[in-house]
Structure formats: structure tokens, C-alpha cells
Amino acid sequence: LPPALAGPEEQQGEGCSSLAKTCGNLTISRPFWIASREAGRSCGPLDFQVGCSNNNISFLRSSGFTGSTGFAIMNISYDDRNLRVVDVHKEEAFNVTNGTCNFPSWNTSSKLAVPFKVNPANLNIILYKCTKRVALVEVRCANASNVFVRTGVRFDETGNYGGYALEGCDAIVVPVMGSANASNFEQLISDGFLLTWDPPPARGSKKTTRIFIILGSLGGLAALAAFVTYLLHQRKRKRAVASDELMRSGSSMTSYSKDLELGGSPHIFTxxxxxxxxxxxxxxxxxxxxxxxxxxxxxxxxxxxxxxxxxxxxxxxxxxxxxxxxxxxxxxxxxxxxxxxxxxxxxxxxxxxxxxFIANGTVADHLHGSRSAERGLTWPLRLNIAIETAEALAYLHAVEIIHRDVKTTNILLDNSFHVKVADFGLSRLFPLEVTHVSTVPQGTPGYVDPVYHQCYKLTDKSDVYSFGVVLVELISSKPAVDMSRSHSEINLANMALNRIQNHEVVQLVDLELGYDTDPETKRTIDRVAEVAFQCLQMERDLRPSIKEVVEILTCVRDGDCRAKSMKKKASQKEDAHLLTEGLQFSPDSVIHRFHSQSTNHSVASNASGL
Structure with a gap:
């Protein structure tokens, strides 16, 4: 008789106690039990056996791992029958900080004992080991190459993740719960995921237990025969579907759209x-x-x-x-x-x-709000905030979503000053095959695209305009609208266009950033001012795509703009060149070399969320 099917009373040792025990900060009580030498062979269902390591870390003994390298238990909710665990093996296998990447050969769920299931509230990440480069975020490993990660994969109760297969790649699926500071996949793995468990069978006599087992076995065999027949039919059908999906996945854009189609419903709280x-x-x-x-x-x-x-x-x-x-x-x-x-x-x-929960407030708080006196946002941090915000918008545009309310109060910061874009109440799905969506203008004064406001035509360039206002806020530390300013400068976008066009950036910038004392700071602020100037153009065709903005800002930060070869658009008007003519920037000026690549929605390596 398999131990997992035996009744609880058949597994009791003579020294067992019904009292709860502790391991570190965790209380271990029924159905879980801590193994001890004094208690004989067992004090409960074997699948619920918990080990307690020398450093007071609890772990599931039934996980199929040896020692404590398995599922470490971080929290147990007995009322909800769920527990948060960390796949220690995956955590140790991908310690990118130490430069090690040991690609496992099995999915996390394959090591779970019978009573435990991955909670549907989890998301998944998929790790790939490929024979060539693919359009995903690469994991930098000292001992391996072509390792990539895709995050944001919705949970599938059937375990069917064939739609995420990539040619020439091995893949493993790791459930994750997410975290306020999960700015990389390592953090997601370390934060763990939720398991639920089925309660063990109620106590009864050995005879009753055996009768139930015999009856269950007979019924199970009949059900199994029917189930196998069903599975064979489903497997044949799914293979055909998966094959068709992979045939259609020739571009990263198809992959992103497919992810949306596979998206699941959110967890329902009471x-x-x-x-x-x-x-x-x-x-x-x-x-x-x-x-x-x-x-x-x-x-x-x-x-x-x-x-x-x-x-x-x-x-x-x-x-x-x-x-x-x-x-x-x-x-x-x-x-x-x-x-x-x-x-x-x-x-x-x-x-x-x-x-x-994002603990460090909004960008607006730090620029001109309740936390502005802290002066915590140095210029390098602000430039990185601009890049991460643009990357988030590029990802949204790649999956056909317009945020429609981009502003500094909707850009949250974690404790490491990494960006989390929030508030999607006004967002709209934007099909690729159309040039615009007609809709009543909504948004926040000071950030709304004038063309959208006047013509009721929403496009991805509407987000670009709003992002241009955010760039000016990062440069100036001024709010988007301020009634105390002169009438012509109440709107920060108008102020910025006038100042930059009249070669008066020094009157716009927050001088405490080091604009007039550090040549490198001045160089990069001038470049970002150029980008903002382009984003705020009245004619949408003169604005860059958000993908191009990401490329330019990254080039500015990394100092490799000379390596770029961006040609000027033939249709670009003379007033769009005033900035580069008047401010006499170096020959590698990003606007001088700027070239819009039409409305390409693929974010390739910048789409770090998929």
C-alpha cells in the first residue's frame, strides 16, 4: 500500500504529539508535522512531512529532493489551505549576481507531491536555453550563453504552455507570485509562489480505509480508461493547434499578441x-x-x-x-x-x-511634491527613470495598448528607484491595422496631446507627447501645470518649447542637478531636452515613436551616440531643427541624426516583460 494512501493512524509513531511546533518563525501544525527522531517513523501523512534545517528554515520533505534543496516554506495559511514556498534549486541555479547559470531540466510543478497544487493566482516565468539569440531578455551568465527569460506568463491549469515554445530552445516553467521590488527575474524566484493543498483523508479504521481504497481503485481504473481515451483525443487536437501557433510566430509581435490571447483571469479576493x-x-x-x-x-x-x-x-x-x-x-x-x-x-x-505595494512614492512626490526636499533624485537616477518609463510604454505599444494617462503621479518608484508605471483606468486597446482611435479626450491637464484634445483622435503618439512632458519635469523639477507661473507658462510644455526654441535651456533646467558645474551632466541634459522637444511637436509625424525614444535615451546614457546612424526624415520641417542649430551641440546630436522608422511596434530586446 503506497504510504500516501494509508490512513493517518497507520503512520503514527509512539512519540507523536498533537501540539503545534515551531521552526524559526513558522508554526507547524496539522496536517503538517515536523519529523523528529523521538517520534518513531511518522506523525502524520507523509506528504505533509516538514523538515527543519539547522538555520531554522522549513522545507517540504515530500518534494522529491534530498536534504533541504527543495521547496523552502516561507508562510502557511491554514484557513485558506495555501502556503508560500521558494524553489531553492531554481534560486541557487540562477544566481546571476555570482555569475552562475545552471539550467535545470525540469519544471517546478513536476517535483510537487500529490496533495499540492500551484495556486492559480500565480504567474509564471519561462527560462530558455537556446542554440541562438532570440528576441527576449537575455540572462547574463558567466558560465553560459543564450539563456533568456520571459515573464508575465499566465497560469494554465492544464499545464499547456506549448504556445510559448521557441525553436532551438529548451524551456522550463517556474511559478512566481510577484513582489513590490521584483525588478528582475531573480527577485521573482526568490519571492516564491503559492501552493494550495487538498486535506488528507479523515481518520478511520484500517478496515474502512482499505475498503475505500479498493472501491476507489476499481472506480479509478474505469475512470482512467475513459480519461486516457479523452487525453489521446485532446493531445492530437492540441498538437495541431500548437503547430499552427508556432507556424504563425515568425515575429516577436505575433508572440506578444499570443501572450495576450493566453492571458488568464485575475485572482478574485473577497x-x-x-x-x-x-x-x-x-x-x-x-x-x-x-x-x-x-x-x-x-x-x-x-x-x-x-x-x-x-x-x-x-x-x-x-x-x-x-x-x-x-x-x-x-x-x-x-x-x-x-x-x-x-x-x-x-x-x-x-x-x-x-x-x-510600491514603497518609495511617485516621481511627482520626489520632483515637486512632499518629498522634493529630500533631493533624492540625482540626474543619473532621473535619466534612468526616463529610460525605464519609456521601456514600459514601448512594451505597451508593442502589445497594442495606449496608456492615455502618462504623468509623473502615475510613475511609482521602488526602494531602488526603479520605475513601476501604474493606473490603467484610461488605457485603450489599439489595433495595429488602424491609424487612430476616435474617442472623447480624457487625461490630465498639462499632459494631454493637443491633437487628441482638438481632433478626438488617439494614437500611440499621444503617449509620446505626455512622455515629453514627463521628460521636461525630470529636467526642470517643475509641475506640468502651475497657476502661479506667468500666463504663457502655466503649461510646462509651452514653457519648454519656448525656452528650448529660444536657446534658453539654462532657464528651464533645475540647476541643482549640476547643469552649470558638470560638463557631462550638461551634455546629457541637453540631449534629453532635444528628445523632449521632439516629443512635444504639434505635428504627430514629427514626434518619434516611443521605441525610438528608448534607443536615443539609452544612447545618451551610455555615451555611444556616435555609433548610431539615424538619418533625418525628409519631411522634417525647419522649425524642428532650431534646437540643434542654435545650441551648437556636438556632431553626434541625436536629433540631428534622428530618423523615424514609421510605426514599428516591436520592442525586441527592450520588451523585458515577456
Missing amino acids: FEELEVATDGFSASRELGDGGFGTVYKGKLKDGRVVAVKRLYKNNYRRVEQFLNEVDILSRLLHQNLVILYGCTSRMSRDLLLVYE
């Missing part, structure tokens, strides 16, 4: 559990206004610290934005986009969204 997580939506937990609701800091039962957005009541438009944000964010995961953990159901007492 109002009661979020009420507990936020101390009854206590005023002391308020983080601020989230566009269409109040945002609270909360802590879930599994230990995750989250931000909970509570919808303002009795507002149909806000409900529409709520549903839109759920629809958009549940499709996506990128290292510079805020992660949506889930939401309440539409029938809930209140509509609530649950995000990862």
Missing part, C-alpha cells in the same frame, strides 16, 4: 479578506488618491504587502474604468509595470483592486 488586510480601510492606512478611488496599504494572509484601491461609489464612469484596468493589467507583466494581484468580483459590496 471583500472581507481585504477589509481585514487594511484594518477595515482605516484612515491610517490611506496612501492617497488612485484616480478613481482611495488607495490603502494592506497585508494579505500570505504575508504579501499590497496596495488596495477602493472604487468611489455611485459612479458609472468609475466602474467602467475599474473594469478597464482589470482587463488591461490582467493581460500584462513587465518589470516596469505595476503588478495586479487581483480584484473583487463585480458582485462584491465594493469594487477593489489589489496591486503590489
Whole structure:
């Protein structure tokens, strides 16, 4: 009789105790039990046996690993029957900080014991070991090459991830839960993932247990025969579908679109559990206004610290934005986009969204808000913020989404000052085959594309305009709209265009950044001012794509602009050259060499979220 099928009383040792025990900060109680030499062979179901290492780390003994190299237990929620674990083997295999990449040959789920299942609330990352370069984010390894990672893969209960197969690549799937500071895949693995468990069979006599086993076995054999027949049919059908999908995946854009189609539904929280997580939506937990609701800091039962957005009541438009944000964010995961953990159901007492918690405030807070006195954003940090924000927008545009509300209050910062773009309530899906979407203008004054405002035509260049305003804020530390400024300069975009066109960048820039004391700082700020000038052009055709903005800003930061060969657009008008003519920049000026490559939506290596 297999041990996992034996009744609990058949596994009891003479020295067992029903009292809970501890390992480090974890309380271990039924159905879990800690193995001890004094207790004889077993004190509970073998699949729930927990080991406690010398450094007080709990781990599942039933995981098929030897020693403590398996699933380390970080948290157990007995009421919800879930636990957060870390795949230690994967964590140790990909220690990029130490330069080691030992590519495993098995998926994480294959090592789970029978009662445990990966919680559908998890996402997945897929790690690839390829024979050639592919259009994904490369993992830098000292001892290996052509190792790549794709994040944001939705959980599939059937385990069918054939749509993500790449020719010439081995792949493994690793479930991840996400984290407030998960700016790279190593952090995602280290933060672990959620497991649920089926309760062990109730206690009864050996005779009763054996009868159930015999009856179950007979029924199981009949069911198995039917199931095998079904599987053979399904496998044949899925192979045909997977083959067709891979035949259509000739470009990275097809891959991104396919990811959206495979996206799953968000995890559904109850109002009661979020009420507990936020101390009854206590005023002391308020983080601020989230566009269409109040945002609270909360802590879930599994230990995750989250931000909970509570919808303002009795507002149909806000409900529409709520549903839109759920629809958009549940499709996506990128290292510079805020992660949506889930939401309440539409029938809930209140509509609530649950995000990862970002602890370091918004870019607006640091530039001209409550934290501006800290002067924490140096120019190198600001330039990196600009690049990461542009990369997030490039990813959105690649998967046919326009954010429509790009502004510094929607750009969050983690403790390492990495970007998390948030608030997708106004976002729109934008099919590639159309030139624009006609819609009533929405957005924030000071950031809205004038063409969109006047002509009701929304395009990806509308986000580019808003991003241009963000660039000017990063340069100047000034808000997008300030009624205390002179009438012609209330709008920061107007101020920037006038200052730059009249060769007065020094009157626009925040001099505390070192513009007039450090030549390298002056050089890079001048370059970013050029990019902002182009983004803010009234004619959309004169604005760069966001992908081109990423390339230029990265070139500015890395100092390798001379290696670029961007030709000037033939249709570019004379007033778009005023900046480069008047400010006498070096021959490698990015605007002088600027060339728009039409509306190419592929972000290739910049699409670090897939």
C-alpha cells in the first residue's frame, strides 16, 4: 500500500504529539508535522512531512529532493489551505549576481507531491536555453550563453504552455507570485509562489480505509480508461493547434499578441479578506488618491504587502474604468509595470483592486511634491527613470495598448528607484491595422496631446507627447501645470518649447542637478531636452515613436551616440531643427541624426516583460 494512501493512524509513531511546533518563525501544525527522531517513523501523512534545517528554515520533505534543496516554506495559511514556498534549486541555479547559470531540466510543478497544487493566482516565468539569440531578455551568465527569460506568463491549469515554445530552445516553467521590488527575474524566484493543498483523508479504521481504497481503485481504473481515451483525443487536437501557433510566430509581435490571447483571469479576493488586510480601510492606512478611488496599504494572509484601491461609489464612469484596468493589467507583466494581484468580483459590496505595494512614492512626490526636499533624485537616477518609463510604454505599444494617462503621479518608484508605471483606468486597446482611435479626450491637464484634445483622435503618439512632458519635469523639477507661473507658462510644455526654441535651456533646467558645474551632466541634459522637444511637436509625424525614444535615451546614457546612424526624415520641417542649430551641440546630436522608422511596434530586446 503506497504510504500516501494509508490512513493517518497507520503512520503514527509512539512519540507523536498533537501540539503545534515551531521552526524559526513558522508554526507547524496539522496536517503538517515536523519529523523528529523521538517520534518513531511518522506523525502524520507523509506528504505533509516538514523538515527543519539547522538555520531554522522549513522545507517540504515530500518534494522529491534530498536534504533541504527543495521547496523552502516561507508562510502557511491554514484557513485558506495555501502556503508560500521558494524553489531553492531554481534560486541557487540562477544566481546571476555570482555569475552562475545552471539550467535545470525540469519544471517546478513536476517535483510537487500529490496533495499540492500551484495556486492559480500565480504567474509564471519561462527560462530558455537556446542554440541562438532570440528576441527576449537575455540572462547574463558567466558560465553560459543564450539563456533568456520571459515573464508575465499566465497560469494554465492544464499545464499547456506549448504556445510559448521557441525553436532551438529548451524551456522550463517556474511559478512566481510577484513582489513590490521584483525588478528582475531573480527577485521573482526568490519571492516564491503559492501552493494550495487538498486535506488528507479523515481518520478511520484500517478496515474502512482499505475498503475505500479498493472501491476507489476499481472506480479509478474505469475512470482512467475513459480519461486516457479523452487525453489521446485532446493531445492530437492540441498538437495541431500548437503547430499552427508556432507556424504563425515568425515575429516577436505575433508572440506578444499570443501572450495576450493566453492571458488568464485575475485572482478574485473577497471583500472581507481585504477589509481585514487594511484594518477595515482605516484612515491610517490611506496612501492617497488612485484616480478613481482611495488607495490603502494592506497585508494579505500570505504575508504579501499590497496596495488596495477602493472604487468611489455611485459612479458609472468609475466602474467602467475599474473594469478597464482589470482587463488591461490582467493581460500584462513587465518589470516596469505595476503588478495586479487581483480584484473583487463585480458582485462584491465594493469594487477593489489589489496591486503590489510600491514603497518609495511617485516621481511627482520626489520632483515637486512632499518629498522634493529630500533631493533624492540625482540626474543619473532621473535619466534612468526616463529610460525605464519609456521601456514600459514601448512594451505597451508593442502589445497594442495606449496608456492615455502618462504623468509623473502615475510613475511609482521602488526602494531602488526603479520605475513601476501604474493606473490603467484610461488605457485603450489599439489595433495595429488602424491609424487612430476616435474617442472623447480624457487625461490630465498639462499632459494631454493637443491633437487628441482638438481632433478626438488617439494614437500611440499621444503617449509620446505626455512622455515629453514627463521628460521636461525630470529636467526642470517643475509641475506640468502651475497657476502661479506667468500666463504663457502655466503649461510646462509651452514653457519648454519656448525656452528650448529660444536657446534658453539654462532657464528651464533645475540647476541643482549640476547643469552649470558638470560638463557631462550638461551634455546629457541637453540631449534629453532635444528628445523632449521632439516629443512635444504639434505635428504627430514629427514626434518619434516611443521605441525610438528608448534607443536615443539609452544612447545618451551610455555615451555611444556616435555609433548610431539615424538619418533625418525628409519631411522634417525647419522649425524642428532650431534646437540643434542654435545650441551648437556636438556632431553626434541625436536629433540631428534622428530618423523615424514609421510605426514599428516591436520592442525586441527592450520588451523585458515577456
